[in-house]
Amino acid sequence: MPEGADAEAAVAGDEAGPLPHTGPFQNVIGYEIIRLTDGRPAARLEVGAHLLNQYEIGHGGVALALLDVAGGLAVWDHCKPRGGMATVSMNTAFLDAVRPGTLYAIGRVERAGGTLAYSYMTLHAQAPDGKLLASAQGVYRIFNG
Numbered sequence: 374m375p376e377g378a379d380a381e382a383a384v385a386g387d388e389a390g391p392l393p394h395t396g397p398f399q400n401v402i403g404y405e406i407i408r409l410t411d412g413r414p415a416a417r418l419e420v421g422a423h424l425l426n427q428y429e430i431g432h433g434g435v436a437l438a439l440l441d442v443a444g445g446l447a448v449w450d451h452c453k454p455r456g457g458m459a460t461v462s463m464n465t466a467f468l469d470a471v472r473p474g475t476l477y478a479i480g481r482v483e484r485a486g487g488t489l490a491y492s493y494m495t496l497h498a499q500a501p502d503g504k505l506l507a508s509a510q511g512v513y514r515i516f517n518g
Contacts, residue, residue, distance in 0.1 A: 395442060413481070418439060420472070431470070435476075436506065441463055447482050447494070448515070452485050455516075461489070463511040468506055468508065469506045476506070477496070477500065477503065478495070480493065494510075495508050
């Protein structure tokens, strides 16, 4: 079992509430939405050959997409938008290469108002508390009408 694997639980919903399906893009990339044992939603992805670039490392777009999903999940879980939401901006720092194996993307809301929410996201290898591969800050527009 990977280090830190007990920090996650793949559940479809529990006392913290149901987990969303993030649309057809989720099926294209192949990530799953999980809830960590501390209640936070996260995205988990098995990186296979189909997600590697010409240098045999994970394509940067995969990391960006997972970080965006993690920020959106955190905002969704915290703000409960009634009319949806959209990414306004995202700033990313790549710290290490994505390699084949399991990735975990986790977000947290730093601040939320009536129409905008600010999140911080991290991407980890092998476990929710595994090696940090990338971090990002995102701004999300909340639609409640």
